[in-house]
Amino acid sequence: MKNKESISEMDLSIFMYLKKGLSNREIGKELSISHHTVKARLAKCYRLLNVRNRTELTDFIDVKGVPSKLISDKTKLSLKTLSGMYKIKVF
Numbered sequence: 001m002k003n004k005e006s007i008s009e010m011d012l013s014i015f016m017y018l019k020k021g022l023s024n025r026e027i028g029k030e031l032s033i034s035h036h037t038v039k040a041r042l043a044k045c046y047r048l049l050n051v052r053n054r055t056e057l058t059d060f061i062d063v064k065g066v067p068s069k070l071i072s073d074k075t076k077l078s079l080k081t082l083s084g085m086y087k088i089k090v091f
Contacts, residue, residue, distance in 0.1 A: 005048060006072035011041055015066075018042075019058055 010031070017027040024042070028035040042054065048070050051057045068076070 005044060007045060007048065007066055007070050007075065008072050009075045011045055012066075012075065014038055014041055015045075015057075015061055018054060019061070 010033075013031055014027055017030055022030065024035040024038040027038045031038075042057070045057060046052065049057065049060055049066075051060050
C-alpha cells in the first residue's frame with residue numbers, strides 16, 4: 001500500500017534528538033525543519049506506536065524499539081548504513 005503511514009528516516013532522526021531530551025524547537029533547529037513539523041511527525045508516531053506523549057514514546061523506543069513493519073522500505077535500506085548513528089532497536 002502506497003498511502004500506508006510509516007516511520008521515515010526523518011522520524012528516526014527526531015527520535016534520536018528526543019532521546020537526548022531536546023524540545024521540539026531544538027530538534028527543529030538541529031534538523032533544519034519547523035518545530036511544527038516536528039510536532040506533526042511526533043503526533044504521527046504516537047498514533048503508529050499507540051503511545052500518548054513523548055515520554056511514552058521514548059520509553060517504548062528504549063524498551064521495545066521500532067517495529068520493522070512500520071518503517072518505510074526506503075528507510076529500511078538506510079538503516080543498514082545508519083544503524084550505529086540512530087542506536088534504535090528494530091523488531
